[in-house]
Amino acid sequence: MFGRPIKKASPRKRKSLTLKHGPSSKRLSNVGILATPSSKTVAPGSSNIKVLLRVRPSNKKELDDNRWRDVVEVVDKDLVIFDPKEEEDFFFHHGKKQTFRDINKKQPKNLQFNFDRVFGPEEATSDVYQQSIQGLIGNLMNGYNCSVFAYGATGAGKTFTMLGSPDHPGVTPLLMKELYDTLQLENADVDVACSYLEIYNEHVHDLLVESSQPKPLQLREDGASVMVSDLSWHRPASAEDLMSILQAGNLRRTQHPTDANKESSRSHAVFQVLVKMKKRCEGAARSGQVRCAKLSMIDLAGSERAAATTNNKSRFTEGANINKSLLALGNCINALADGLKHVPFRNSKLTRLLKGSLGGNCQTVMIANVSPSNAVYEDTYNTLKYATRAKKIKNRVKKNLISVDITAAETAKELDSARNEIADLQAKVAALQKENLALKRAAEEHICVSVAAVEPPLPLPEPSPVQETPLPTPEASPKALTPQVQEKRNNLEILETLKALRELCKRYEAAAGAKYFLVAELEKLNYNYEVKKLKLQRINELCKDATQIKVTSLEIKTQAQRQNLEEKLFHASTEEEESLAAVKRAIESLQQFDTTIFSFANIMLGPYCESKVKELQFGPCQKLSNQKNVEIETVQNAFLRSSAVLQKCYFALKGLCCVSPEVQAQYEDLLSFVRQSGNVTFKAEEDVPDGKKSDEEFDHLMDEFEQELMARPLDQTFEAAAPPSSESMDATFCIETKKAPKRQPMEAPFRVKPYSGALNTGRI
Ligand SMILES: Nc1ncnc2c1ncn2[C@@H]1O[C@H](COP(=O)(O)OP(=O)(O)OP(=O)(O)O)[C@@H](O)[C@H]1O
Known part of the structure; x- marks a missing residue:
């Protein structure tokens, strides 16, 4: 499946290879423990995390699909180029070198990344181990x-x-094997213990305990380090034993297929080995240093884009938890790289567990793994960026030594004093037993004396020297409370207190466990809240967009309608202006004719033109006024009729002598009011010329005028005809009012001026 031969280096690559070789080998020699397996010790102090990059070979899927290309180019043992520039095709135009450029294509990033060591696709795990990991044995x-x-x-x-496979063992089995080989060569008492755990969905599980429903373990802060409570520790007898433990743990690890990996590990796995080593005696004196070291091999779960997860909810949660913990790890890496005081280790279980390995007392090697294919372009880019940041992290390393240097004389002295102590204690025990016996006898004698009068004394059984007797209470035998008894009582009290203390510890552990569980729940809740908030914000944004789109489309529609109406209005205005101009022109042309004819036309047509103008100007107002007048007249008619009826009623009552002074006063009051109002009469209907009638009459007059004109001889002049009297005009158009003091005269627009004798063109 794998093993595509590495592409032949292009001329450009070869050039950079030779160029880079010198400085890089220099840099490699500075890498220290990682560069040379022989350098087995490190100086205490601060040391940077060593970061290696391993580029795996392309797999069959990537090779078969011609959409994918390689985006990681291993240039040297410590240098890679991400998204390198491709070889450009060129041609010559007017003697100048030109390149073909596809403007639709994204420009390559062409970024260089330096690491302590870069392993290309052709390099095996054994190379990684020998060149970068083996040196850790010496440090351990x-x-x-x-x-x-x-x-x-x-x-x-x-x-x-x-981890690798049986055919291609990973760095962990290689390291374990070598550790045991080395320990065997050491002249030392060695104690090796191992544990294996996984963090899955933010729960810590022991991988070395068989259980159908594994109980999540709690993390406990222990000063600078973090402990996992109830984690099982195993003592492998040999390297093989240790490998089988590791294998058993691997089988329990959570795996599910992903798009990129059929056997993807969906949990972070932490394999830890504790090595305690005490050098054996050499001669009279012995070196009593006990060295303790912890080796942690961590295989993180792989990040995966949410889009790549299927619709499976549990896979989604799994992916979200992995990404969350990796994000927390990234934040810690950033904080440590920037040298910040606060590093957010507490944000995830993974970072809490890695606290000792990142920025603590530890020699740390980070292996950044990438695929060469651009199918995972973003993931590879992110890994390269994180790995580069991690290079800046400094750990403070120190040896874990417990000094137990003691000379032989001192040991002998210690032994003597221990023997003396034992003898003292034995003597004390014997004395106490004697005393106990005496006390018991005394108590029995006391009982015998008191019952002697009733019963004959029974022979007492021989007391056993080792038999425990209950202590007499101070009330029962105050004299018997010797210092030894008091001491024993104290011891019992201490025992009771210790028991109570143990109970309290248990309660404390339970409470702390519950607390950590709640903290985890809270973190989960916060995370879910953030995710939901982001979703809602996104929905809100989308809604805003939709509203904006609606408003915009409404604006566009309204704008179109407005434009349409404005165009129509413009045409109408133009037409209006044009027709007005035409009317003016016609009147001017009329004025050029013979004045006699003009005056005749003036006399004949003037009133009609005038009325036409009025109709155009005041037609609607006139109609409204007429309507009001009809209403007023109706009210007045009703008033007059009811007055007559009222009068008749009054007289009838008077004839019957039934008019009370009050009715009389009301009648007179009404009478005076009617007299004051006067006799108001209205014309039945205004004679408003409607346009049609006016036009017909106008046409008729025009015909008459034409006939007159045709009949007359050319030299004969017209006699000026008298204009219609202003009274008659007024009578035609005005409301007739007789003694109507309370009625207001009509407003100017309701009055039509009588004919003035000439066409008033200015009023049009
Ligand atoms: N250097 C390599 N040489 C040959 N095969 C490799 C190499 N690296 C990875 N592979 C193969 O690629 C596949 C995926 O590798 P692996 O399971 O180690 O990925 P991973 O990073 O652990 O993924 P996940 O995070 O999903 O568990 C496996 O089939 C493995 O055999």
Whole structure:
């Protein structure tokens, strides 16, 4: 499946290879423990995390699909180029070199990344081990804590590098084997213990305990380090034993297929080995240094984009938890790289567990795994960026030594004093037993004396010297409370207090466990809240967009309608202006004719033109006024009629002498009011010329005028005809009012001026 031969280096690559070789080998010599396996010790102090990059070979899927290309180019042993520039095709135009450029294509990033060591696709795990990991054995033997962790996207080769397979063992089995080989050569008493756990969905599980429903374990802070309570520790007798333990743990690890990896590990796995080593005696004196070191091999779960997860909810939660913990790890890496005081280790279980390995007392190696294919372009880019940041992290390393240097004389002295102490204690025990016996006898004698009068004394059984007797209470036998008894009582009290203390500890552990569980729940809740908030914000944004789109489309529609109406209005205005101009022109042309004819036309047509103008100007107002007048007249008619009826009623009552002074006063009051109002009469209907009638009459007059004109001889002039009297005009158009003091005269627009004798063109 794998093993595509590495592409032949292009001329450009070869050039950079030769160029880079010198400085890089220099840099490699500075890498220290990682560069040379022989350098087995490190100086205490601060040391940077060593970061290796491993590029796995392309797999069959990537090779078969011609959509994918390689985006990681291993240039040298410590240098890679991400998204390198491709060879450009060129041509010459007017003697100048030109390149073909596809403007639709994204420009390559062409970024260089430096690491302590870069392993290309052709390099085996054994190369990684020999060149970068093997050196950790020496550090472990010298009492330094060591950590190796693999980081990268899903399917990038983390598990392959860390655990491998029987054919291609990973760095963990290689390291374990070598550790045992080295320990065997040491002249020392060695104690090796191991544990294996996984963090799955933010729960810690022991991988070395068989259980159908594994109980999540709690993390406990222990000063600078973090402990896992109830985690099982196993003492492997040999390297093989240790390998079988590791194998058993691997089988229990949570795995599910992902897009990129059919056997993807969906949990972070932490394999820890504790090595305690005490040098054996050499001669009279012995070196009593006990070296303790912890080795942590961490295989992180691979990050995966949410889009790549299927619709499966549990897979989604799994992916979200993995990404959350990797994000927390990234934040810790950033904080440590920036040298910040506060590092957010508490944000996830993974970072809490890695606290000792990142920025603590530990030699740490990070193996960043990447795939060469651009199918996981973003993941690879992120891994390279994180790995580069991690290079800046400084750990403070120190040996874990417990000094137990004692000379032989001192040991002999210690032994003598211990023997003396034992003898003292034995003597004390004998004395106490004697005393107990005496007390018991005394008590029995006391009982015998008191019952002697009733019963004959029974022979007492011989007391056993070792038999425990209950202590007499102070009330029963105050004299018997010797210092020894008091001491025993004190011891019992201490025992009781210790028991109570143990209960309290248990209660404390339960409470702390519950607290950590709640903290985890709270973190989960916060995370879910953040995710939901983001979703809602996104929905809100989308809604805003939709509203904006609606408003915009409404604006566009209204704008179109407005434009349409404005165009129509413009045309209408233009037409109006044009027709007005035409009317003016016609009147001007009329004025050019013979004045006599003009005056005749003026006399004949003037009133009609005038009325036409009025109709145009005041037609609607006139109609409204007429309507009001009709209403007023109706009210007045009703008033007059009811007055007549009222009068008749009054007289009838008077004839019957039934008019009370009050009715009389009301009648007179009404009478005076009617007299004051006067006799108001209205014309039945205004004679408002409607346009049609006016036009017909106008046409008729025009015909008459034409006939007159045709009949007359040319030299004969017209006699000026008298204009219609202003009275008659007024009578036609005005409301007739007689003694109507309370009625207001009509407003100007309701009055039509009588004919003035000439066409008033200015009023049009
Ligand atoms: N250097 C390599 N040489 C050959 N095969 C490799 C190499 N690295 C990885 N592989 C293969 O690639 C596949 C995925 O590798 P692996 O399971 O180690 O990925 P991973 O990073 O652990 O993924 P996940 O995070 O999903 O568990 C496996 O089939 C493995 O055999």
